[in-house]
Amino acid sequence: MHIIIKRIFFVLFITICTIITTGWTKLYPIEFRLPLLGFQPSPGTPWPKPRSINTTERVFSIDPNRLSFTTNLNTENCSVLADALERYKKIILIDPRYQPEPHHSVIENVHVFISDNNPDCSYPSANSSEEYSIWLPHPERVDQAAISANSVWGALRALETLTQIIYTNDDQQLLVNETQIHDFPRYNYRGILLDSARHFLPKKVILANLDAMAMNKFNVFHWHIVDDQSFPFQSKKYPNISEQGAYSKRHVYSADDIHEVIEYARMRGIRVIPELDTPGHTHAMARAFPDLLTPCYGDNVHPHVPRYPFFSESEVLNPMLNFTFKFMHDMFEEFRQTFKDEYIHLGMDEVSYDCWRSNPEIIRFMRSNGMTDFHHLEQFYIERTLRSVRDVGYKYLMYQDPVDNGVNLSDDSVVIVWKDKYLDSSMDFWQNYIRNVAKRGYKMILSACWYLNYISYPYPGNDWEKYYMCDPRNFSGSDEERDLVIGGEACMWGEFVDGTNLLSRLWPRASAVAERLWSDPEQTQDIDTARLRLDQHRCRMLRRGIPASPILNGYCGDYEWEMDPIIAPNNGQNGLNGIIPSLMRLFS
Template sequence: MFWFLTTNLQQFQRRGGRMKQGELRRALMIVTLFCIFLFIYLYWQQSKKLTPTLVYNYKHVYSSYKNKTVLPRNLLAFKNKSRVKHLKSHPSQWTWDCVNQRCEKRHKKESQQPVSLATCSMLCGSTQLWPQPTGPVTLGSRAVTFKHTQLEFESNVVGPAQPLLIQAYNTFNDNVVSLVERKDYLLEKSDIQVFFIRVYITQPAVVRLKLTTDESYSIVLKPHENEVIANITAKTFFGARHGLETLSQLIWWDEHANGGMLKVIRGATVQDSPIFAYRGLMVDTARNFMSVESLKRVLAGMSASKLNVFHWHVSDTQSFPLIVPSVPQLAESGSYGPEMTYSPEEVRALVEFARMRGIRVLLEVDTPAHAGNGWAWGPKEGLGELAVCINERPWSLYCGEPPCGQLNPENPHVYEVLEKLYRDLLDLSDEREIFHIGGDEVNLECWAQHFQKGSTAYNYTDLHELWGEFTQKAMKKLTAANGGVKIPHVIVWSSKLTKRPYVNKFLDKSNVVVQSWGGSQWLDTPDLIADGYKVIISHVDAWYLDCGFGRWRETGDAACDPYRPWQTVYNHRPWQQVHLDKKFIIGGEACLWSEQFDEGSLDARLWPRAAAFAERVWSDPQLDLATLNIQEDVYTRLSTQRDRLVTRGIGAEALWPEWCTQNPGMCL
């Protein structure tokens, strides 16, 4: 078209500025058609962006000058949002007043400016922070309105922590914009012009989480003329990330302010650091497959609650969904289907997704038990039987639940495969301080029957000795896979091998950590601590979140009843109740085995119970051992945290009827 206009213009100039009437009409028609096309194109592009719902889409754009990273304002755009409340055209009939440090619901008088429940809750007594900080907290009694476009981030951080900090701020923005319930609120006038967020990190080279990593942070939030300034100070990126999470919890949506506005407490100070270095959550994706997107929601919930270890129980006897580059036969023969696998690229992306949220990923392939489907390809490849008792029946003789399967400790090729497997797991997880090798629920009868059927002679009067030797060989292969460097902390599940007399014979307390999963009244945990072993506590009667949903089969023990409500999860404090020496406890882990759920109910099984666990291992609040009564403040704060999770797209289950939320203290 431009060629046509240029040609006609040249002809027009050659004729001394005269244009024939037909040429003029033709040129005007083409220009008109071009304008119509341009209008339709621009309208189409705009209509794609302006949909009835709202979501935050942060552009990864920043500029640097004078060693200062600045994310300018007005980089925020709206897109689709999964959860938007329908605005009511009529004014609310309710208002809340702060009376004796508690919000009371009242009918609004006709001329009265209502106070929202969210604003009353944030300014009346409780901090509404989760988990509760361990250090001193002071909160102002006033709030100011602002718009997300007024957020401005500044940091003098350079080096390895800088890109992670940019991503953490990106997530912070996501969380703030998830609160917004109407996109036209940007047209309203706010109380401030700029909301500065300034982050200072003194150790920017620390970008790998370790048990010794300092995760502390402090926040000073203060007004200055027409601005609000939030200063976050931390030694490491991980502390700064926690600070951004806490800052996001000091922000809320007030539906009554100018028809709906974001609000932030006008002034606050927070000092905080965790009690335990290891705050884990285990999810099993072997019994039932979970998509990567569902696992990202798990990580998002963990970051909101300051949990820092995602223990991914990625395989079991039922399936082997992880594609291991060096041993592709495991997933080829062991996955439920090609669409139910995790590629190396997906795992690495998930690990990075977790890291920017302050979480490390432990990939566990359990051995020597819980290893069946996925391990049957040995004979075809000329490696002999890598596993025995696979799908053996009757299953009750050879394993704890169907199907059965255990690695063959007498086959040397097993250890060669393990070294390749371990090398890839270390590479995929980018984690070399902690490694989980499994090691639980070995069925000795399986091995005994296999050796008898094969007429294999073995010199063991006690097959625990064979189990112990297998574990030692596996650990040597782990060291070899790590380039000859010993992994500082190798985790094993508690089992008969972690009991006396075997534990001291086969497990080196200098680098073996036992994940103690038995009942809280069992002697496993205190005995291990007495013998000088470090432990991670996952007591089945308190922190197993899959229990209480009935039997999934007719024979054998098929359920761990009863259901563990969040109060049971929260009240479990074994270091006080059983008087354990905390210096041997590196942390705790809640576990979710997947026999009776898939990703459709994943969120509700975890949240908010996993959040209750998170406060126990972050700040470890005091308990009244005589009554085990939980204070009202915990109920209201956890209810607020549950609402945050839902706002962020996580399907957390309800704690109680909405009436209890609207009437604080009336249900307790």
């Protein structure tokens, strides 16, 4: 008898695990011999997971005809908050089919309180506070949701969370449970790298990605804007660089384009950090100024002779020429005038010593300056570059390569650790690299785990899950060394990515990185429950116009991509406005 009972319970367990409803979503296992596990999230479960969230079964409704937003700030002096209140009201009321719900108490107002009487509404920075609290309802007003934040940037994160905890029932009515939230990020640097040099990225795709970043509480857009393949940055000082270095006259970013991207990002609390990668990755700029590159002696006799696959006719900026450093100073100055963030990324990766080694003039230059090794020459280039960077008022980040090569950096350097054995079998594991950088005392950002341009069949455990389980501080070292990690970033390199597939390849895989960088690691170790929560969030992204790829079998409940309305990116002025029926309109 007990065997029969066990079998009955087993069948019931499999049936429950086979079909799961999580808010909008209806999910099925990828194979029925692999039932879905984890705890079913309730409707309106936010992503990334807040530090503290308490929800009861008490339900409130939202009347789309009566909802208003107020704040204690004078929004005439804070366009960021004014724009956000308007934008998030549209997002909450995204679907014109929404109807009033007559049986529950109604939330009529969302009040945003900023505790700083003189808040900075200009641009987010490395030290901006993103802490916030939500009370729904307000302790003293049952018809009001209350948001409190130290800064407008925290208010933006709160408004995003508020939109996510609101859900709909089968009658297209807006509901929200009684909720109290206190939240702040684990790391201040939570970035996405986009590469617009290997393939040009249309501006509207970049803007759409900024919307997705805001949904996932990323706060840094690392713009790898130029590389060997193309130089789409339209320089006023040296206009012939993009004229000869861009793919075509169409494939450029003007000062107005960049301003629009920066402004769009600012409205979402996102910093824009440009990367001007040198001394390698500079072939595109050398199309206008060939002498910038070092001639390579592939036959050990003549200049401009390649030795494939080690180097081409010329490689790496020429550190012997004063024009190299004048040119770079001018470019840093123009970047400082164009981009608003206090930081610039200097690249400094993959410098070809082989080309320098082949050049007899380089050898003579090194000897005359007392240099006995090529890392001394690299240090010479970096030191002169950093003088220019500081001269124009920039702080800086760079890749780990100079540290690997034994170059001494200044104490204020921020180093991005990007190497890992899964990227290249000749490399070491990222934990060993980051430990080496930590022992040098530099602040660090990890990207090695999160090269999202690498794809494989997303069988459970083989895709977003490995991104989710990578912790930037999971290496052997002292507490002081682990505290040097200030964040991480997900990278979408552009060799095989352009405007057609960037968003679907990036999302919701980058969402896994977002939660690892924002949330308490002790509360985010259950990968099975995270899978169900992430699928719900993926449906939320679809509803707001982001073509996020599926991670499970099933569908998004009452919403289906290309069959129901979505909202386009909208910042009040620069983006597309209103509700649109398809992604084709987004990119038109």
